[in-house]
Amino acid sequence: MIAPNPELRSIPRDVAFAGxxxxxxxxxxxxxxxxxxxxxxxxxxxxxxxxxxxxSVWLGLCxxxxxxxxxxxxxxxxxxxxxxxxxxxxxxLPIVYALVLRSxxxxxxxxQLPLMSEExxxxxxxxxxxxxxxxxxxxxxxxxxxxxxxxxxxxIEMGMDVGSACRDLVSRTGVTTLTMFTAALSVNQETGxxxxxxxxxxxxxxxxxxxxxxxxxxxxxxxxxxxxxxxxVPIIVIxxxxxxxxxxxxxxxxxxxxxSSFWTAVALQVVGSLIVFRILSRTSRF
Numbered sequence: 001m002i003a004p005n006p007e008l009r010s011i012p013r014d015v016a017f018a019g020x021x022x023x024x025x026x027x028x029x030x031x032x033x034x035x036x037x038x039x040x041x042x043x044x045x046x047x048x049x050x051x052x053x054x055x056s057v058w059l060g061l062c063x064x065x066x067x068x069x070x071x072x073x074x075x076x077x078x079x080x081x082x083x084x085x086x087x088x089x090x091x092x093l094p095i096v097y098a099l100v101l102r103s104x105x106x107x108x109x110x111x112q113l114p115l116m117s118e119e120x121x122x123x124x125x126x127x128x129x130x131x132x133x134x135x136x137x138x139x140x141x142x143x144x145x146x147x148x149x150x151x152x153x154x155x156i157e158m159g160m161d162v163g164s165a166c167r168d169l170v171s172r173t174g175v176t177t178l179t180m181f182t183a184a185l186s187v188n189q190e191t192g193x194x195x196x197x198x199x200x201x202x203x204x205x206x207x208x209x210x211x212x213x214x215x216x217x218x219x220x221x222x223x224x225x226x227x228x229x230x231x232x233v234p235i236i237v238i239x240x241x242x243x244x245x246x247x248x249x250x251x252x253x254x255x256x257x258x259x260s261s262f263w264t265a266v267a268l269q270v271v272g273s274l275i276v277f278r279i280l281s282r283t284s285r286f
Contacts, residue, residue: 045095048174049102050144058094066091081249082242085266102174105144109175110210112145114203117181121199130162130189148172163189177206227276234269 046055070087074080116137123133135156138149148169155165163186169178180202188195217224241248252258 044171044174045098045102047172048105049098050105050147051098051101058098062091062094065093069093079249081253106173106175109145109148109173110177110206112141113175113177113181114206114210116141116145116149117199117203117206121196121203124196124199130185130195131156134162134166134185145173161189162186177209180205227279231269231273231276234265 042059043055046053046058051058066087067090069090070083073086074083077083119140120133120137123136124130128136134149135153138146138153140146141149151172152162152165152169156162163182166182166185169182170176184195184198184202187193188198245251252262
């Protein structure tokens with residue numbers, strides 16, 4: 001029986017409750033393929049950004065944002081082509097917002113990890129077992145990391161072991177550094193060992209990793225800004241021409257060569273932007 005924790009609602013530990021977990025709602029079906037990979041990425045984005053809504057609700061918000069943006073632009077300018085482009089940009093606005101939230105949330109979690117490891121080692125040094133120490137840590141840790149730890153703590157109360165309860169911390173946060181923390185708890189539970197020393201070394205390793213990431217970002221800031229300029233300059237240029245000559249796009253689309261050139265440029269811009277964002281996301285991954 002786990003020692004009672006005044007800050008967490010506790011139920012008697014019973015393996016029979018271990019399967020009574022809320023089913024996650026998402027688009028990914030685990031069938032493989034490009035469509036399922038995109039659905040899985042969207043599900044992970046919703047989970048890791050901390051947005052407390054179902055993926056279907058956020059997707060509906062994307063559609064509404066696109067319709068509102070394109071419709072408003074069409075009412076003001078009566079230009080169908082630019083209205084469709086505006087609608088596409090409006091469709092992406094909620095996704096960009098979720099990406100920003102996820103990036104900020106992951107940065108906050110990384111800043112909390114060293115102190116969390118030290119607190120866990122301190123609780124273990126007082127003689128508490130791993131489960132009680134983890135539940136106390138979950139109650140004392142502030143959000144956003146504390147929210148994820150409390151999900152695992154509730155699973156422990158329902159009968160799951162510490163390793164199984166923490167196994168999906170990485171997928172729920174997107175912070176790969178948590179793999180070391182969950183592995184340390186799982187190995188200690190299965191084979192034993194000096195958990196206090198492991199956690200203290202883990203805290204030092206995380207601090208060193210944070211310093212390395214900071215140095216890496218400082219060294220590559222010019223490359224990242226150059227990539228952002230490559231994406232934004234074409235949009236600024238086309239906006240300048242449209243502002244100077246409102247009939248610019250009408251003249252461009254009057255010929256087949258102009259239409260094909262425009263849509264080819266849009267396709268290449270989208271592909272290039274995806275490649276750049278993928279590279280930037282890999283270099284800033286925790």
